[in-house]
Amino acid sequence: MIPEIGHFALIMALVVSVVLTVLPLLGATFSNERWVALAKPAARMQLLFMLLAYGCLTYAFITFDFSVRYVASTSHSSLPLLYRISGVWGAHEGSLLLWALILSLWMGAVTVFSRSIPRVMLARVLGVMGFVAVGFLLFLLVTSNPFERLIPAPADGRSLNPLLQDPGLAIHPPMLYMGYVGFSVAFAFAVAAMLGGKLDAAWTRWVRPWTNIAWMFLTLGIALGSWWAYYELGWGGWWFWDPVENASLMPWLVGTALIHSLAVSEKRGAFKAWTVLLAVFAFSLSLLGTFLVRSGVLTSVHAFASDPGRGLFILLFLATVVGLSLTLYAFRADRFKSDVSFQLFSRETGLLLNNVILVVMTATVLLGTLYPLVLDALGVGKLSVGPPYFNSVMVPLGIPLVIVMGLGVLLRWKRDSISRLGTDLALLVIIAVGVGLLFSLLLHYDWEGYDWEGMAAIGLIMAVWIAVTTLFWVWKQKRTASVWGAALAHAGMAIMIIGISLTSLYSSEKDIRLSAGQQYQLAGYDFQFQGVKKVSDVSYDAYQGIVDISRNGQPVSHLEPQKRVYRVQTMPMTEAGIDAGLFRDLFVALGEPLEGDAWSLRVYHKPFIRWIWLGAILMAVGGILAAGDRRYRLKVEGRSHA
Amino acid sequence: MTPVRKKRLWLILALVLGVGVSAALVLQAFNQNMMFYYSPKDIKAGQAPANHDFRVGGLVVAGTVKRDPSSLDVHFDVTDLTETVTVKYTGILPDLFREGQGIIARGRLLPDGVVEAAEVLAKHDENYMPPEVADSLPHKPAEEAQ
Numbered sequence: 001m002i003p004e005i006g007h008f009a010l011i012m013a014l015v016v017s018v019v020l021t022v023l024p025l026l027g028a029t030f031s032n033e034r035w036v037a038l039a040k041p042a043a044r045m046q047l048l049f050m051l052l053a054y055g056c057l058t059y060a061f062i063t064f065d066f067s068v069r070y071v072a073s074t075s076h077s078s079l080p081l082l083y084r085i086s087g088v089w090g091a092h093e094g095s096l097l098l099w100a101l102i103l104s105l106w107m108g109a110v111t112v113f114s115r116s117i118p119r120v121m122l123a124r125v126l127g128v129m130g131f132v133a134v135g136f137l138l139f140l141l142v143t144s145n146p147f148e149r150l151i152p153a154p155a156d157g158r159s160l161n162p163l164l165q166d167p168g169l170a171i172h173p174p175m176l177y178m179g180y181v182g183f184s185v186a187f188a189f190a191v192a193a194m195l196g197g198k199l200d201a202a203w204t205r206w207v208r209p210w211t212n213i214a215w216m217f218l219t220l221g222i223a224l225g226s227w228w229a230y231y232e233l234g235w236g237g238w239w240f241w242d243p244v245e246n247a248s249l250m251p252w253l254v255g256t257a258l259i260h261s262l263a264v265s266e267k268r269g270a271f272k273a274w275t276v277l278l279a280v281f282a283f284s285l286s287l288l289g290t291f292l293v294r295s296g297v298l299t300s301v302h303a304f305a306s307d308p309g310r311g312l313f314i315l316l317f318l319a320t321v322v323g324l325s326l327t328l329y330a331f332r333a334d335r336f337k338s339d340v341s342f343q344l345f346s347r348e349t350g351l352l353l354n355n356v357i358l359v360v361m362t363a364t365v366l367l368g369t370l371y372p373l374v375l376d377a378l379g380v381g382k383l384s385v386g387p388p389y390f391n392s393v394m395v396p397l398g399i400p401l402v403i404v405m406g407l408g409v410l411l412r413w414k415r416d417s418i419s420r421l422g423t424d425l426a427l428l429v430i431i432a433v434g435v436g437l438l439f440s441l442l443l444h445y446d447w448e449g450y451d452w453e454g455m456a457a458i459g460l461i462m463a464v465w466i467a468v469t470t471l472f473w474v475w476k477q478k479r480t481a482s483v484w485g486a487a488l489a490h491a492g493m494a495i496m497i498i499g500i501s502l503t504s505l506y507s508s509e510k511d512i513r514l515s516a517g518q519q520y521q522l523a524g525y526d527f528q529f530q531g532v533k534k535v536s537d538v539s540y541d542a543y544q545g546i547v548d549i550s551r552n553g554q555p556v557s558h559l560e561p562q563k564r565v566y567r568v569q570t571m572p573m574t575e576a577g578i579d580a581g582l583f584r585d586l587f588v589a590l591g592e593p594l595e596g597d598a599w600s601l602r603v604y605h606k607p608f609i610r611w612i613w614l615g616a617i618l619m620a621v622g623g624i625l626a627a628g629d630r631r632y633r634l635k636v637e638g639r640s641h642a
Numbered sequence: 643m644t645p646v647r648k649k650r651l652w653l654i655l656a657l658v659l660g661v662g663v664s665a666a667l668v669l670q671a672f673n674q675n676m677m678f679y680y681s682p683k684d685i686k687a688g689q690a691p692a693n694h695d696f697r698v699g700g701l702v703v704a705g706t707v708k709r710d711p712s713s714l715d716v717h718f719d720v721t722d723l724t725e726t727v728t729v730k731y732t733g734i735l736p737d738l739f740r741e742g743q744g745i746i747a748r749g750r751l752l753p754d755g756v757v758e759a760a761e762v763l764a765k766h767d768e769n770y771m772p773p774e775v776a777d778s779l780p781h782k783p784a785e786e787a788q
Binding site: 341343344349352356360363364367368371381382383384385386388389392393396397511512513563571572573574589591592594595600601602 | 646649652653657660661664665667668671672674675676677678679695697709711712713714732733734735737738748
């Protein structure tokens with residue numbers, strides 16, 4: 001009964017979304033007050049139905065209702081409560097339902113924080129989001145209904161993929177989706193501005209907090225995914241340029257560009273048409289990411305062919321959204337022409353360069369991700385583009401980006417001159433180069449004895465450059481929340497650059513063969529293998545290795561990496577043993593049993609890897625801080641009295 | 643030309659130049675890092691490049707996985723059920739590497755016809771068949787009933 005209620009609620013949500021799309025948008029065009037007024041209650045009602053539908057599916061999961069096909073294929077009677085709740089988004093259907101629910105949550109949030117927004121504008125924003133909801137709900141109901149019954153019900157389910165039975169991955173998809181779908185708000189505002197033909201500073205102040213919050217979630221979601229891949233897959237890497245990762249990186253890059261372009265639109269009234277275009281692209285790339293991950297084209301072009309409905313549907317929907325918004329853009333962009341001018345040497349130019357570089361980066365990732373798929377779909381050939389492509393392109397693009405990043409915050413709006421900046425600039429450059437070099441030499445001579453690498457020095461100089469320019473900027477500024485937010489985000493980038501440079505250059509990793517009692521030295525640490533014992537848990541049996549790590553005779557750590565076999569799926573899984581530290585991680589993963597009591601082991605020494613995720617957390621905090629700036633709220637109070 | 647326009651022209655020229663340079667850079671890197679996929683049949687037919695990385699895939703032939711007793715060297719045969727090539731690798735094989743399983747290896751062709759793999763991939767799903775491998779088999783494995 002409960003699943004049928006869920007199914008019914010989903011259908012009702014679709015009906016309400018259609019109403020939400022059609023009436024307010026028409027009402028806004030033909031000045032029909034009553035239709036315009038429908039937007040807010042309709043959006044809230046849609047949210048209620050979505051909550052009901054989602055609640056029903058969760059209920060089916062918690063109560064082990066294996067007569068629901070989706071529950072039977074992703075759950076099992078042995079799963080603990082946490083993974084029954086997160087199991088809801090453990091596979092295709094439920095994950096789309098989560099996507100749609102999050103869209104409704106964002107709509108609900110817009111209705112709550114909309115007091116300052118004119119009613120017509122609000123009607124258009126919610127109407128556009130309603131349109132997106134129609135697309136996704138149709139997709140759910142037509143091709144991927146999570147409430148479909150399986151009669152007769154099996155005695156037990158096929159269980160959740162063991163990879164997903166992990167707290168880190170349990171919250172990764174909701175975070176990522178909050179980010180992806182969050183860009184729909186900026187997108188809806190952009191389309192609403194195009195429909196209304198007007199885009200002013202007030203508009204940018206409505207959009208900026210939403211964009212920041214979406215960006216914050218996306219940043220955290222990507223970082224969580226990277227952290228999870230690091231400790232769970234047993235590969236010890238933090239980024240693989242896997243198409244699924246790229247699918248999340250592209251909206252992040254464009255979203256970052258959007259945040260900066262919005263700043264110019266708010267402060268200077270320039271770049272307006274460009275801002276609108278970026279908002280359209282950020283959301284389109286989020287949809288593309290959903291398409292890539294959810295259609296199955298990535299794991300297999302055959303999955304696409306065997307169920308053409310799903311892939312084709314998202315592709316058509318993507319084409320509709322992009323096509324309609326670009327057509328609208330073609331007709332309306334000229335209305336956003338900005339009449340303000342700026343000099344070549346100004347903050348506007350800095351932010352322009354920021355945008356150009358970020359967009360070029362996005363394009364290179366897009367090329368490397370889509371080209372193999374297109375060739376394969378056309379039957380021309382099967383090829384893949386490896387990490388060296390992405391690395392060799394992103395590093396040379398990243399360096400100018402960082403230089404502009406530091407320079408941009410120093411520059412004044414509209415016009416600036418070298419002579420004004422002269423001594424300060426020279427001083428900052430000297431500090432950055434000096435301190436960066438000093439650090440790289442310290443790493444070499446004094447501390448860890450890493451080889452001196454030019455790229456490490458460049459990475460450190462870049463990081464210090466961002467840090468000192470940001471500090472200088474904060475010092476010279478009136479320190480509002482948005483200044484602190486931007487400063488924190490930039491500092492986060494500096495920390496992330498340190499992490500990326502030093503991890504990439506100084507990691508040592510080795511696959512070795514050890515018998516019980518043998519030891520191996522890596523990066524000054526002695527890894528003593530004490531053998532393997534068998535252990536068991538609720539859902540798996542495991543071999544557990546014991547590795548004692550010491551340095552110069554002093555014990556450092558004791559690790560117990562596992563090789564698990566999950567009983568339900570009989571699927572092996574590597575659970576690495578990690579000794580985490582601010583300056584280095586020690587990482588041991590069990591390979592396979594060899595003759596006698598020998599095992600193959602994978603040992604890593606990963607310097608500064610934590611800094612990558614630490615930087616991401618700082619960026620996210622910066623994003624939320626900036627979104628809370630008083631000037632976005634002051635407007636609210638001012639308007640509501642008017 | 644007014645000074646403002648002149649500056650704007652410079653800005654645009656610089657941007658075009660920058661984007662052009664990066665496009666060239668990108669395409670060059672792209673060309674160097676494209677890896678094609680070959681089935682064992684293609685390799686036996688001499689289609690695989692001699693001095694460039696490529697990917698090969700197939701089913702691991704039962705009974706051919708041989709480990710060196712003193713190191714992590716391992717070699718095994720992969721087949722597309724038409725031809726068979728030997729792959730050698732040093733290191734730890736993925737969790738789901740098994741005889742009979744579809745795998746993909748990335749590496750180079752040695753003069754003796756053996757593929758020296760730098761990486762061996764088996765996807766994290768016991769039902770998963772790499773699409774390239776499925777495609778190069780003469781008859782399709784039964785599709786999972788969904």
